[in-house]
Amino acid sequence: EAGVAQSPRYKIIEKRQSVAFWCNPISGHATLYWYQQILGQGPKLLIQFQNNGVVDDSQLPKDRFSAERLKGVDSTLKIQPAKLEDSAVYLCASSFYIAGEGYNEQFFGPGTRLTVL
Amino acid sequence: QQQVKQSPQSLIVQKGGISIINCAYENTAFDYFPWYQQFPGKGPALLIAIRPDVSEKKEGRFTISFNKSAKQFSLHIMDSQPGDSATYFCAASKGSSNTGKLIFGQGTTLQVKP
Numbered sequence: 001e002a003g004v005a006q007s008p009r010y011k012i013i014e015k016r017q018s019v020a021f022w023c024n025p026i027s028g029h030a031t032l033y034w035y036q037q038i039l040g041q042g043p044k045l046l047i048q049f050q051n052n053g054v055v056d057d058s059q060l061p062k063d064r065f066s067a068e069r070l071k072g073v074d075s076t077l078k079i080q081p082a083k084l085e086d087s088a089v090y091l092c093a094s095s096f097y098i099a100g101e102g103y104n105e106q107f108f109g110p111g112t113r114l115t116v117l
Numbered sequence: 118q119q120q121v122k123q124s125p126q127s128l129i130v131q132k133g134g135i136s137i138i139n140c141a142y143e144n145t146a147f148d149y150f151p152w153y154q155q156f157p158g159k160g161p162a163l164l165i166a167i168r169p170d171v172s173e174k175k176e177g178r179f180t181i182s183f184n185k186s187a188k189q190f191s192l193h194i195m196d197s198q199p200g201d202s203a204t205y206f207c208a209a210s211k212g213s214s215n216t217g218k219l220i221f222g223q224g225t226t227l228q229v230k231p
Contacts, residue, residue: 004160033218042123042206042221043161056218091160104149104210106219108160 002026004109006092012115018080021112025073025094031055032069033106034077035091043091049075082116089113119144121209123222130229136194138225140207143188147209151219152181152192155204164205165192197229 005024013019025032030051035043046065047057051072060067064083069075079086089111095104123140130136140150151166167174167181167190174181180193194201207222 040224042121042208042224043219044221045218048218093160105151105163105166108153108162110158110160 004092004094004107006090006109006112008112009110010113010115012117013082015084015116016081018078019082019114020076020078021090021092021114023075023077023092023109025075025092026096026107029094029096029107030072031095031104032075033093033095034067034075035093035108037089037091037111039088046077079114082114084116087114087116119220121207121220121222123207123225125225126223127226128228130197130227132197132199132229132231134197134229136192136197136201136227136229138192138205138207138227139189140191140209140222141187141189142209142220144209145188146211147220149210150181150183150190151208152179153206153208153221155206155224161206194227197227199229199231202227202229 007022011019032049034046036046037043046060047067048055049069052069065079067077091108091111093106093108095106121142152164153161154164155161165176165179165181167183169185172183178195183190205225208219210219
């Protein structure tokens with residue numbers, strides 16, 4: 001089974017520029033997540049999609065971050081304009097609901113390391 | 118109420134020793150507690166998970182101990198190996214829903230010396 005794919009793996013931009021990240025989840029996974037992982041910290045959820053609808057975007061800085069999941073499969077996360085504090089690894093994860101198990105295992109991609117200069 | 122506090126921040130263990138990482142949570146609505154392992158340049162990968170209806174779960178050399186009354190859970194790695202050197206994250210969620218989001222701890226960097 002192929003894992004969660006992300007691109008690019010690395011990106012360096014100047015502050016105030018824009019950047020976009022792409023994620024292709026595991027086939028059949030209805031739920032897709034974008035996390036921000038700042039160096040030395042645990043991942044923090046930015047946005048969660050169920051199919052192509054947003055379930056939770058309470059921690060997404062909506063003045064500069066946007067995300068979409070067209071057709072309930074691939075997703076893109078955009079930052080415009082970027083700030084120095086956006087330097088982090090952006091992780092995409094996907095999951096399927098295991099009925100009767102009562103939990104929701106998430107599978108993570110390798111991440112995109114963003115450096116904002 | 119949404120925090121998960123993890124300790125220690127870093128840990129050095131000799132090969133063959135026991136590694137112990139602790140986590141504490143506040144939200145009693147959490148009902149799913151996974152541990153993730155992350156190697157440099159990789160995304161986190163699920164290692165083992167527990168629900169609060171059991172006090173312990175073991176998978177190979179990895180054991181989760183869960184104390185519901187104290188709102189604490191820990192990861193024990195028996196017979197630690199150099200290949201276990203990685204960053205470990207505990208997490209918690211309201212896992213009974215298929216939309217439950219994970220709240221991660223701050224991470225523990227484990228180094229196992231040969």
